[in-house]
Amino acid sequence: MALITRGSGSVAVLEIAGRFDAHVAPDVLAWYKQTPSSAVVVNLAGVNFIDSSALAALAGGMKRCRQRGGDLKLCGLQQPVRIIFELTRMERAFDIFATEAEAVASFTI
């Protein structure tokens, strides 16, 4: 598992790779807390497994961002990850983009 963070203008980007599960979720929650921006993109292009704890961490992050007037958007979902989003209908709760550039750009539209 790897977490990489970067800024793109006023948008904070979190890139996760490998398994996104109960062991990684606390690190992601900690990252939200130290990130001043309420405009967040989580890039899941490198994630090959996601569990319910990870989904809960993403949902919690989205709620936190929206409460502060922003949003949390997702990009780069691989097929196994997309299946979990579809199974849980979470794809209807999040704005999901194919690429990080599209997700970042959506904040300025």
Next chain:
Amino acid sequence: MRIAIVTPYPPSAGSLNEYAFHFIRFLRQKPEVREVIILADELPPGQAYPADTERQPGVAPLRIVPCWRFGALTNSLRIVRAARDLAPDIVLFNIQFASFGSAKPAAALGLLAPALIRLAGIPVIVLLHNIMETVDLKSAGFGANPLAERIIRAFGSITTRLLLRADLLAVTIPRYVEILEAKYGAMHVLLAPHGSFDEAPPPSFEPPPGPLQIMTFGKFGTYKKIEPLVAAFRQLTAAGRDLELVIAGTDSPNAPGYLEGVRQSCADLPGVRFTGYVAEEDVPRIFGDASVVVFPYTSTTGSSGVLHQAGNYGRSVVLPRLGDLAELIAEEGYTGEFFEPDDPQSLADALARLLDDPALRRSMGTQNYLAACGLPMTEVVEWYLLHAQNVLKTSAARRQVPASPGGMAPR
């Protein structure tokens, strides 16, 4: 958001009452929830629902409106009337196929309620804890002969279609989503994790002084049968082990008098204890004192809340080799010893493997504790609120678009 929940709720002994208690406990703590209204079943004479007198800051008020009765034929109409009068933003059903009655007409008619409420213009989410396609009707107390079983399954399919009139239908096992999508072409079925009830502290794995306790917990008499467990216990104690068998819980509403019959049949056997109804505050002690938790099921009707509780308290478990439970174990990270349903020897062997090996009990209890910690109920409630907000958004948009002639607006 004002949310109404159709569910049994303690002290009602109806199935899923414990799930409702924990779900609502966390739901009330969410800032977006302004009020929770429970559309509950009517209690027997002499019992009453607790009054919501101790308001805490940050906790939404709770109103309990008893408006249906287990086994009655008019439940749907009464529930719809109550929902219309109370006008919540959304109605959530916490149900399974026999929630409204053990007799087929009452059970089926009660399940019309979600469709009727949606027709009345109130958005509906159904959490369905079992599906007809995976229920062993014979073991669950229905379907005495093959023809009757086929008829019940046909009615089950019709009832499922009616339940699918809800805005969303949530189930707790991935296979249920696949079955409902494949058989009914449903595109609004979703997987929602069961969730763990308590943020229990890390458990103690040491058994209390005295005999090791084998414990089973639930509502017994239909597909939860004690007889094989008593027979297995008889074998284990005959072999010289110092044990106690604790049967914690009550009769299933579908099998009144069942436990009394079992009690009489094993009156000669020392070390068997029947607790009767277990109050919420006694649950930690009951699980904490148990060395092994047994699931003497002959079929399953959905994800087991008792398994999550056993996990919360770090207990080792013995389970039947039945499709749903094995799948749940594998998918949610639990582990257990398995036995052949209705086979006391197989059950005694599984129990012996755990009772004779404290290290195995400890490692299994640890794994189950970690699995139960996976997704707390508070997170599961967040998921439902997210889905509820989407449903409300879609419903609002639908109201602004003129309805298509001859039918309901598309989802």
